Amino acid sequence: MANLPWRIRVRLWAVIKRVVVVLGIVAIVLLSVRVYKSQTGPALHPWHTWTAHEMSGQEIDRASFSDYLTHETAIFHDLQTQVTDKLDESDQTPLNRYYHHSPMWPGQFPDDGNRSFVLMPQGKPKGAVVLLHGLTDSPYSVRSIAVDYQQRGFVAVAPRLPGHGTAPGALTNVDWEEWLAVARLSVREATRLAGNDVPLHLVGYSNGGALAMKYALDAIDDPHLRKPQQLILLSPMIRVHAFARFAGLAGLPALLPPFAKAAWLSVLPEYNPFKYNSFPVNAARQSWQLTQALQKQLNDAARQNKLTALPPVLAFQSVMDSTVSTRGVVDSLFNLLPKNGSELVIFDINQASTLRPLFKPGTYVAVNALLPPAPRRFAVTVVTNASAQTLNTVALTTAAGAVDETAQPLITPYPRDLYSLSHVAIPFPPTDDLYGIEPINPRCYGINLGNIALRGETSVLVVGMDSLMRVTSNPFYAYMLERINQRVGCADSCQPATSKAMLAR
Numbered sequence: 001m002a003n004l005p006w007r008i009r010v011r012l013w014a015v016i017k018r019v020v021v022v023l024g025i026v027a028i029v030l031l032s033v034r035v036y037k038s039q040t041g042p043a044l045h046p047w048h049t050w051t052a053h054e055m056s057g058q059e060i061d062r063a064s065f066s067d068y069l070t071h072e073t074a075i076f077h078d079l080q081t082q083v084t085d086k087l088d089e090s091d092q093t094p095l096n097r098y099y100h101h102s103p104m105w106p107g108q109f110p111d112d113g114n115r116s117f118v119l120m121p122q123g124k125p126k127g128a129v130v131l132l133h134g135l136t137d138s139p140y141s142v143r144s145i146a147v148d149y150q151q152r153g154f155v156a157v158a159p160r161l162p163g164h165g166t167a168p169g170a171l172t173n174v175d176w177e178e179w180l181a182v183a184r185l186s187v188r189e190a191t192r193l194a195g196n197d198v199p200l201h202l203v204g205y206s207n208g209g210a211l212a213m214k215y216a217l218d219a220i221d222d223p224h225l226r227k228p229q230q231l232i233l234l235s236p237m238i239r240v241h242a243f244a245r246f247a248g249l250a251g252l253p254a255l256l257p258p259f260a261k262a263a264w265l266s267v268l269p270e271y272n273p274f275k276y277n278s279f280p281v282n283a284a285r286q287s288w289q290l291t292q293a294l295q296k297q298l299n300d301a302a303r304q305n306k307l308t309a310l311p312p313v314l315a316f317q318s319v320m321d322s323t324v325s326t327r328g329v330v331d332s333l334f335n336l337l338p339k340n341g342s343e344l345v346i347f348d349i350n351q352a353s354t355l356r357p358l359f360k361p362g363t364y365v366a367v368n369a370l371l372p373p374a375p376r377r378f379a380v381t382v383v384t385n386a387s388a389q390t391l392n393t394v395a396l397t398t399a400a401g402a403v404d405e406t407a408q409p410l411i412t413p414y415p416r417d418l419y420s421l422s423h424v425a426i427p428f429p430p431t432d433d434l435y436g437i438e439p440i441n442p443r444c445y446g447i448n449l450g451n452i453a454l455r456g457e458t459s460v461l462v463v464g465m466d467s468l469m470r471v472t473s474n475p476f477y478a479y480m481l482e483r484i485n486q487r488v489g490c491a492d493s494c495q496p497a498t499s500k501a502m503l504a505r
Contacts, residue, residue, distance in 0.1 A: 113140025209236025239328025
C-alpha cells in the first residue's frame, strides 16, 4: 500500500474504516439480539449455576481409575449438598430430577446410570472394551452394549466423562482434553484388568465416537498408548454443523454477570435422570474444537499414509441426523480410510411411511446422494425397506472393492409409525426402560421417553414437541448388536460378514 498514490491510499483507508464500522455495528446488533433473547428465556436454576470440581487432564493422566472413582464420589456428594439439599420450594417438583422426592431422582436407583462402571466377565477375560458416551449424556447410554460385551467374556469399562452425569452447569467449565484424558485412563484400567494379550475394542457414541477416533489416531504415534484392534462408532460426531463454530461468540455476553443466561443455548426442565436437557454454549464449543482437532489429524494422517495403522472401523449411522453431520461421517472419515475391513451401516428412512408426501425433497434418495460411487475401500450396508410399498426390511451390502450389492431380508420390519431413526436412537434397544418403545418396566426410572404418543392440543407441554417426537430407541438394535458381535474376539482385523441372527427365515 505504501507504493500507491496518496489519493488511492486515502480512499482505501476510508473504505476499510467503513467496513470496520459496519462490521462493528453488525456485531453489536447480533450481541444485543443474543442478550435480549437470553434475558427473555427461562430463569437459571441451581443446577445451571453449580459446577463440578473435576480433575484436570494432567491429574487424570497421573491418576488410577480408583482415584478417579473416589473423586467422582466426592463430586456427587457435592451435588447432593449444594443442589439437591438446598432447592427452593418452587424447584421441589416431581418433574425435577434434582428433587430427592422426584420419581426421576437418580439417587434412588440401585444402579445410578450417571456414574462410571466396570463390568467383569465370568472366568478369564477374553478381551477388553472401553465405551465412551456422548455429549450431555452419561454411561447409561452405553450400558446395554457393555453388558453384551461382558456376556461374551470382555472386561467392559464405561467412564463418566468430566462435566457429565451430575448437573448441566458442570459443562460450562470443562474442556475436551479432559474427556480424552479419561479415555486414556479407561484404556489403562481395561488393560490392567484384562491384560495385554487380549483384544481391545473402543466403542464411542456420538461425541464419544470422536474421542475413540482421536485416541486411536494418537496411539499410532504414541508408543505409550495401547493400540485398539477394533473401533465401534455409533452416530459418531466426526463433523458437527456449522453453528457450533460460532457458539463461543453467542456466549460472550455471559462475561458480564447480569447476562449469565447468554452462556446457555437452551434452558429446559431437567426431567431425564441420565441426560441433560439444558445445553450450555461451552458444550457446543468444546465439541467443535474436538472435531476440528480430529479432522486435522485425520487429514494429516491420510497425507502421510498413516491410516494404514488404524484398526477396522464399524460405524452405525442414521441417514437423518440433526445432531451430527452424516455426510461428515462419509467424507471426513470413511473416504479417508484404507481398505482394512471397515464398514459403514446406514439406517435409511422408512420408504413405505404414510408420511412420505410430507418428506423434504431429496429425502427418498438421501443414501444415494451421500455415498461415493462403488467400488469403495470400505463396505456399506443400508438397512431399508424391501420396496417403497412394504414395511419389510432388507440389509443391502456392497463389499469393499465391489460394485454389486447383495440383499438379505431381515426379521424386523420398519415400524409403521416411524418415518426415520435419529441420532439419539442408535444405542438403545426397544426394551430399554427409559428410552425404549417397548420398555420392560416403564416405571423403572420414573418416566419412559420412548413410547410417548403426542396427541392433544398445543401449548400444553412444558417442553417442545420436537424433543419428544424424536425417536429414542433403535428397532434394528438386535441386528446392530449381531454385527458388533461378529467383531468380538477379532485380534487384528475383521472382514464384514453376513448377519444370520436377524435374517428372515
